[in-house]
Amino acid sequence: SAGPEERPEVRLLLDRFLDEAPAGQAAVEAALEDGDDDALATAVARLGGTAAHLGAAPLARLCEDLDDRARTGSVPAATAVRAALRRELTVTCRVLAALAGQLSGAAGRPVPPPG
DSSP states (O other): OOOTTTHHHHHHHHHHHHHHHHHHHHHHHHHHHHTOHHHHHHHHHHHHHHHHHTTOHHHHHHHHHHHHHHHHTOOOOHHHHHHHHHHHHHHHHHHHHHHHHHHHTSSOOOOOOOO
């Protein structure tokens, strides 16, 4: 648990992830649409690395799996990847928004739906 002196820094990290998650999702979806495995690997590595750093293990594992698949050219159907990513990102953002709210003493920040 973050001590009082660490809360602003943790809140900043959470807010940054929440602010950047839509762009990360868009980068993954654009790479899928373009069939660009290199861009997909880059996008999921960035999103997954940040998720892992924040303790969002399910999203981090999904991104790691997609990164491995992109690097070997074995990416599953784009529709399935998009659905899995949206599901994990939605859950992750809800949890992190609630945590950010607790750290600031508020009810949490609103989380826009992915998409």
